[in-house]
Amino acid sequence: MKHDVTDKDLRIVSRDLRKLIIETTHHAGMGHTGGSLSEVEILAALYFRVLRGLNPGGAEDPKRDRFILSKGHATPGYYGILALRGFFPVEELMSFDSLGSRLQAHPDMKKTPGVDMSTGSLGQGLSCGIGFAAAAARDESLGGFVTFVLMGDGEMQEGQVWEAALYAGSRHLPGLVAIVDANGLQLASTVSDSSNPEPINAKWRSFGWMVFEADGHNPEELAEVLEAARAASKDGPAAVIARTVKGKGVSFMEGRPEWHGKAPDDSEKDAALKEILS
């Protein structure tokens, strides 16, 4: 299968993506800025190193790796990486969340080029990923593609995540990689002050998953770990726990739950871009 290794510096991709996230939510006047900033390096590593068979602007390859943004509110980051990878023009990001736009508040596979699965209600993506992986496992013509599902650590409070974890783990389902963007925050509080999913690694392991851990803001390390998880997933499901910071890259957003679903105003945008581009 065609492996879309690009030679672009992942740190530059990450910087560009952060800039687009700030510009997107600022322009829309809303959007999930914090959780988009925490997933930046994960998306950069996936879309510029790890995912096979991408064909931006062309016909979809049925053998391509699949990606599901289960933390579906983090679309500013998702659409940003799709734009940077060439699925649609970067300028289109300014239509985010506006009437008639292909870029809906939450991912819509029927509207947005490059989106493999509609999501938005937390907890569903991993189960959808099970369906993709089960399809790849039983239909040779699909070329044994691998499905990556990105979740939040707060999302692990949803019960369906554990229905999926139990199913895939107990049945040793191949071709499925779960990624946890473990930024430690959720909408209204820290994750630890809520229904705390820690220790995350031990939970996935006990459900029968191979567990990998990575610095979620080191894109090269992430690319290596995601590659390792991709390879390991031929024997069963793999989970990559990426330790991240919500709002990463903008000092006044980092670690602040209030930036979960908030857009920067004009001066905040300028300050944020200054930090990101410095």
Added chain:
Amino acid sequence: MIGERIAQRRAFGRALVEMAPDYPKMLVLDPDVCTSTQTALFREAFPERFLPMGIAEANAVSAAAGLACCGFIPWVSAFSVFLAARALDQIRVSVAQTGLPVKLNAAYGGLPSGRGGATHSSVEDLAVMRSLPGMTVLCPADAVEAGAMAREAMRISGPVYLRTVRCEVPTIFEDDFRPEIGKAVVLNEGSDVAIVSEGMMSARALEAAKILKNEGLGVRVLHVGTIKPLDEAAIIKASRECGALLTVENHSVLGGLGGAVCEILAESAPCRVRRLGFPDVFMESGDDEAIFSRFGLDAEGIAEAARNLAGIEEQSGEGHEHSRNQ
């Protein structure tokens, strides 16, 4: 054979097995109810195409959507209450919003749930399912139509909610009957009053029509096997030609067939309407027929409601107790 009592789930299970060779991409996902919903027949015949999903409807529905993205046509076969209520969010986002060809076999629809009482009686599911854009909602009258609709569901490009009942129901259609999705069927001609019924209630509506025929009342029985898309023309025609219309459903009177019919008639062809179904209460344990009778959902109760609606009082002058519950 007409009149023979057969369980729809049996017909459904058989239809899956019979269709399987024609649809190599068809799969069955089972949240641990296959011996009840009769997809165990499929498990026996095509074990490699049968996915035991454990007692986890939400995971099963979303996984089915993922499979459907990759060219498979999955049936999720479960109790209707645990699809329409428990897995509603998954059906809404992963299945209806995407328009994927996920087929939902909603067994144990309505009251007959094996004496399951309030938790297992699925009397709100039609209201919920018909409100989802793009969802086709089917309620076959008997085993013949259940099997035929399973086949029709495979020809529909999007999602389908096929609702059957647990109990045995009398056969009203000949073996070669082929339902047309979106078309109601006139089971009995008449123009004094119309009974518009769904699913297993249509056999009872026919019985009621026979009772009333002996009293000189011409009852049109319109079987609505497709709740969505609804055959609006047939309902408007019944309203205009009969002037009075009784809806009968194995479902709450809120938002199901009665609600759907009223939505159309209020805008296009108002007439006297009465809705027969379960009132706004939770079901309780007990014999199915005793509960049906309590709410006037037996042939006598339907006949009485239609009689009253037509404006002809019962000659004996004594009404049935159960009708007062409506």
